[in-house]
Amino acid sequence: xxxxxxxxxxITATALVLLMTPGVAFFYGGLVKAKSVVSMMMMSxxxxxxxxxxxxxxxxxxxxxxxxxxxAGNPFADIGLSSLAAGEGSNVALLGVAYGAxxxxxxxxxxSGAIADxxxxxxxxxxxxxxxxxxxFPVAAWxxxxxxxxxxxxxxxxxxxxxxxxxxxxxxxxHINAGAAALALAIVLGKRIGFQKGILKPxxxxxxxxxxxxxxFGWFGFNAGAEWLAEDMGGVGLIGLxxxxxxxxxxxxxxLIEKIKDGKPTSVGAASGAVAGLVAITPACANLTPGWSxxxxxxxxxVCALAVEMKFRLGFDDSLDVVGIHLVGGLxxxxxxxxxxxxxxxxxxxxxxxxxxxxxAALGVLIYSFVVAxxxxxxxxxxxxxxxxxxxxxxxxxxxxxxxxGYALADA
Numbered sequence: 088x089x090x091x092x093x094x095x096x097x098i099t100a101t102a103l104v105l106l107m108t109p110g111v112a113f114f115y116g117g118l119v120k121a122k123s124v125v126s127m128m129m130m131s132x133x134x135x136x137x138x139x140x141x142x143x144x145x146x147x148x149x150x151x152x153x154x155x156x157x158x159a160g161n162p163f164a165d166i167g168l169s170s171l172a173a174g175e176g177s178n179v180a181l182l183g184v185a186y187g188a189x190x191x192x193x194x195x196x197x198x199s200g201a202i203a204d205x206x207x208x209x210x211x212x213x214x215x216x217x218x219x220x221x222x223x224f225p226v227a228a229w230x231x232x233x234x235x236x237x238x239x240x241x242x243x244x245x246x247x248x249x250x251x252x253x254x255x256x257x258x259x260x261x262h263i264n265a266g267a268a269a270l271a272l273a274i275v276l277g278k279r280i281g282f283q284k285g286i287l288k289p290x291x292x293x294x295x296x297x298x299x300x301x302x303x304f305g306w307f308g309f310n311a312g313a314e315w316l317a318e319d320m321g322g323v324g325l326i327g328l329x330x331x332x333x334x335x336x337x338x339x340x341x342x343l344i345e346k347i348k349d350g351k352p353t354s355v356g357a358a359s360g361a362v363a364g365l366v367a368i369t370p371a372c373a374n375l376t377p378g379w380s381x382x383x384x385x386x387x388x389x390v391c392a393l394a395v396e397m398k399f400r401l402g403f404d405d406s407l408d409v410v411g412i413h414l415v416g417g418l419x420x421x422x423x424x425x426x427x428x429x430x431x432x433x434x435x436x437x438x439x440x441x442x443x444x445x446x447x448a449a450l451g452v453l454i455y456s457f458v459v460a461x462x463x464x465x466x467x468x469x470x471x472x473x474x475x476x477x478x479x480x481x482x483x484x485x486x487x488x489x490x491x492x493g494y495a496l497a498d499a
Contacts (some may be wrong), residue, residue, distance in 0.1 A: 088316050089179050097182045097315040103308025104189035108135055108196045110305055111220040114298025114358070115200045118407050119292040122483025123204045124290065124493035130199035130211050136193050136220045137212055142188040143168060149224035150187060151232035155242065159225035160232065186312060186388075187227070194223050194261045198460070200407035201269035202276050204471075205480050208488050210473040214272070214463055222268060222459045223260070226452055230260040236448045243444065250440045251426055252448045255326075256310045258370025259452045266414025267453045268460035269405060275464035276474045280481060284396075292354055299358035306330055306365045310372040326372045330365070333372075333384030334469035337364025340388025356392065359412060363391035366416030371424050379427040379435075387419050414453070421449045 116124045119393035138146075145162035145376055173181050195215045199206075219313040229236040230252070236259065240251035252354050254260065279287070289295055311326040341360025342352035367387035368380060377381065395411035398404060405411065425442025426433045433442055467473045474480075486492065 088178070088318060089444050090196035091319070093315045093318070093320065094178070094182065096320065097186060097312070098362060100308035100312030100315065101182070101186045101189055103302060103305040104186070104193065104312060105135075105305075107189070107302050107305035107309060108132075108193050110298045110301030111193065111196050111200075112298070113294050113301060114247045114362070115203065117294030117296075117298060118200075118289045118355070119203045120287065120483070121290040121493060122143070122485055124294075125485040125489050125491045126206070126208065127199070127203050129208060129489060130206070131196040133208065133212050134196040134199070134215050135192050138192045138223075139188050139290075141216060141219055142191050142224075142394070143184070145185060146191060146219065146224045147184050149220075150227040152228045152234050155233065155235045155238040157228070157234065159228050161410040162220075162224075166394055190257060190261060190309075191219060191223050194257075194265050195219050195262075197409060197413055198269045198272060199411040201273040203406035204279050204484060205276060205474050206484075207473060207475055210467050210471060213471075214460075214467055214473070217463050218268060218460055221463075222456055223264060226260050226264055226455070229452075230254050230257075230448075236451070239444045239448060240440070244440055248440065250444060252444045253374050253424045253431075253441070254421065254448065255372040256369045258366075258417045259448050261345040262366045262369060262413045262417030263421065263449055263452050264456045266410050266412075266417055266457035269409035270403065270414065271460035272464045273398075273403045273405045273410070275461060275468055276400075276404075279406065282404045284399045289355055295355055296358050299361050303334060303361055303365060306334075306369075310369060322373050325377075328377050329368055329372045329375060329380040332377055332379045333368035333387070334361050334364035336384030337361060337367065337382045337388030337391075340364075341392040342388075344392035346356050353474045359395070359408065360388040360392065363387045363412050363416045366413055367420035367423070369417070370420045371428070374424060374428045383420065383423050383427070386423070387416050390419060391416050418449055418453075421445050458495060 108131050110388045112128040116128045119127045145166055148164045149159040149162050200434050208395050211277055228234045244250050311323050314320040314323045338357050338360040345352045345356045364384040364387050367383055391412050394415040395408040422445055425445040427435055429442055431437035431441040475484055
């Protein structure tokens with residue numbers, strides 16, 4: 088892992104994944120009202136600033152545990168990482184810290200899409216910092232840092248079973264985590280003024296398409312980045328192809344549903360389908376053959392296109408469909424492995440044990456994240472307030488919260 092090629096791929100993948108958060112900002116920014124675009128994008132950039140600092144100070148230390156029964160690592164074990172930086176092998180270790188930081192950043196940034204057009208920036212930053220600390224850092228330890236999810240197969244079926252939770256790049260830790268938190272915040276903040284189907288149109292479709300393109304570009308680092316830890320990086324080919332194929336199939340699935348339901352396939356639908364496919368392939372990218380990845384993408388595109396309508400039936404205002412795409416897509420990708428994971432999936436030579444551990448991990452993260460986010464959001468709303476006033480929402484949060492306009496065309 089310390090070969091020059093591995094090091095080069097590690098820093099490249101880190102940059103790719105970091106670029107995904109501005110991609111989220113563009114994707115979300117184009118979907119909101121013109122008077123909210125600055126606020127929407129600032130929530131992503133604010134996440135970069137805050138979560139990266141917290142990760143270096145104590146988050147990385149919390150993301151690994153000594154025992155499957157531990158909740159999280161000791162946040163005071165190496166504040167500021169001075170010991171890690173001075174230790175043997177620090178070059179590789181610090182690269183790992185930087186790469187891990189980008190995952191923490193985007194997990195928090197994704198949540199912001201559920202509260203578009205109506206959130207105070209200061210309150211969002213407080214939520215982001217607290218949720219990163221108690222919502223993401225411990226879950227990262229559970230999934231990748233030696234925690235209960237990483238050891239679930241061994242705990243239930245023994246060391247010789249060959250069964251373990253498969254979440255290569257973050258179906259549970261990132262997408263189910265962010266999606267469940269987004270649902271909680273959408274409930275806490277309530278509906279936007281005038282919330283109903285079809286009333287709010289994207290103000291800048293090209294901006295959303297640009298965001299989707301940046302996300303897809305960066306996702307190759309997101310999914311294949313950790314291969315730098317393997318000496319021969321032998322999984323990059325499969326992961327890269329699956330990241331391409333599942334995403335492409337999801338676009339087709341989503342726009343097919345749009346054509347059937349509404350008579351017209353849309354560019355926003357294609358972009359949303361791409362993200363749904365990327366989300367679904369995230370946990371599964373290294374453990375499916377390319378054909379099964381295509382099927383996963385198609386299923387994710389179709390199901391997520393239908394799932395985004397849930398908010399109107401159930402009455403929660405998940406503004407930019409974080410629940411319908413990230414929570415639902417993350418669940419699809421995580422559970423799909425129980426059926427089609429190479430060698431252990433129920434339909435490809437395995438039995439129900441793989442599905443069992445996938446379902447337990449997914450449900451555990453979903454419940455934990457929802458409860459934690461709801462408590463944090465509710466506490467903020469009832470103390471300093473999380474939502475802007477109705478007057479400020481109508482006037483536009485950009486001017487009220489940031490004193491800026493996304494477009495000053497009249498004076499150009």
